[in-house]
Structures are given as C-alpha cells and as structure tokens.
Amino acid sequence: MYQPTMNPLPDVAAQKVDHQDQAINWVGMGELRQPLLFVDGDITKQVLAKCEAFVNLVEGGVRGIHMSRLYLLTDAMKGCSKAELSQLLESFIQTHSDMSNAARLQLNFDLVLKRRALVSENYGWRAYPVTLEAILDAGGLKLELGVEIDYSSTCPCSKALAEQMVLTRFNQDMGDAEQISRRQMQAWLEQNAIYASPHSQRSRGYVQVRVPGDGEWGVRALIDLIEGRLQTAVQSAVKREDEQRFALLNGQNPMFCEDAARTIKNALIGRYASFRLRVDHFESLHAHNAVAICSYP
Helix, strand or coil: CCCCCCCCCCCHHHCECCCCCCCEEEEEEEEEEEEEEEEECCEEEEEEEEEEEEEEECCCCECCCCHHHHHHHHHCCCECCHHHHHHHHHHHHHCCCCCCCCEEEEEEEEEEEEEECCCCCCEEEEEEEEEEEEEEECCEEEEEEEEEEEEEEECHHHHHHHHHHHHHHHHHHHCCCCCCCHHHHHHHHHHHCCCCCCCEEEEEEEEEEEECCCCCCCHHHHHHHHHHHHCCECCCCCCHHHHHHHHHHHHHCCCCHHHHHHHHHHHHECCECCEEEEEEECCCCCCCCEEEEEEEC
C-alpha cells in the first residue's frame, strides 16, 4: 500500500524564474462546474454554473499561481449574489498577495423561466443563457450581466419582393376590371394572398451590460426589455391562436440584423452606463449568417 512521504512535497509552481518583464493578464481555471443558488428579485433558482476563476500574475519572477486555492475557494461558493462574488474575489487576491493584485470570475448558466403564451392561457418553460462576470482590481469592483435572447426575424427585402409579386399577380388576374365585388376579392385572397411569402429565420441576440454594485442583478428585467422591443421572441407553449399572433407580429416587425441591433441599442441607452451587443440572424436564404455588433459608449 502506498505510504505518503514525511518529507515536504515539492512545489514547482513556487520556483523563481527569470521572467521579470513578462506579467500575465489572467491565470486560472475554466470549465469548473459549481451548483449555486441564484437569487434575483422574485427569482430563486438552483443552477449549475460553468465557472472561470482567475487572478493576474504581476510578479514576473513567480513561475505559477496556486490553482488549488482558487479551486477550493470557488468550490465553497453557495450563491452568486454581488456581495458573495466580491468576497470571493477578495479571497482570490488575499491568497495570492505575493504575486497578484486583481481577480476575475465568470459564471455561465441557464436560467429557466416560465413564460406565458402570446394569446392562450398556456405557459411553457424557456431556458435563457446567463453570464455573470465580476472583476476586482485597483479600480474597484466591476460587474457585468449577459443574456442570450432567441427571436424570429422576417427579412424586409424578402417581404417587399413577395408583396410586389402578389400585387403583380392581382393585376394580371383582374385585367382591366375597374370594379370587383367583395366576394371576388375574398375568393382571390383565399387563393393568392400568400402566392409569394417572405422568409424568416430564428435569430439570436447576445447583450452584456455593466451593472452597479448595489441592488439586484436584474436579469428578468433585461430579458423582458429586449423581448418587448423586438416583439418576436420565440415561444414555448403554442396553440393556433398563439401561432396566428406570432405570424402577425413577424409581419408587422420585419428586420435586418442592423434593425435588430439598433432596436436593442436604443432600448439599453439610458438604462445602462455601458454595454456590448451582437445579433446573429441564421439565414434561411443563405448558407451564412447575417451579423451586427455594437457597443456603448
């Protein structure tokens, strides 16, 4: 049977090396899994977070950091409130005080929310990818919140082309008739209203905002804000009346990726001091995606 030695174990990471001019921005671990209690306003959820834990390495003569210390401190986390993250980052720095003066933690998890259908009384579950990021350095604590929103986007160009084709077909079928009856019009629409139809596609917006250190994270408020402005968030529970409303909302809100980016940007300005956003439209016409990226300020 293996017997541990009574001699001190070697600590290779503590060895001094000649790298005085080679500081490293962040050193640590990624892909850690940690169960956490997420509390935000009226939301209380147990989540499984994917974590990245880092400190900077400013002492060039040190070969490496104490990764086990970061792991054990992260493993002791119970929740992810702003206060808890701040305390954790302080512990990262304290346990590396001879080599580091800044710390960073990023958490990624799915927040599952129950969402009501557009028209019917039904509800369904939606999973929203959430990112919480905290950095503690000489400038103080910086907190950022990121969310992903899936939505539908109808192409404005395709919509205009389809409308032109429907109008052309109408003029061809009606010929030189100056007047047509309501019955004739209804019969024609039943056959030809979607003679040509625009294409739409599932799309995704990613938004990361700077949040103040006090108060709640405000995840649901950010999700509701973006979905409310875009109007065409994807649905879970859908009856025919819900699908009909969804079709109406898509027809009334055609958007290029540029339109979606501007819509989200205008919704965020005045509410958040700084933010970054990206929208991807997974084209049904093309084999590539349409993408727009912007930041503020």
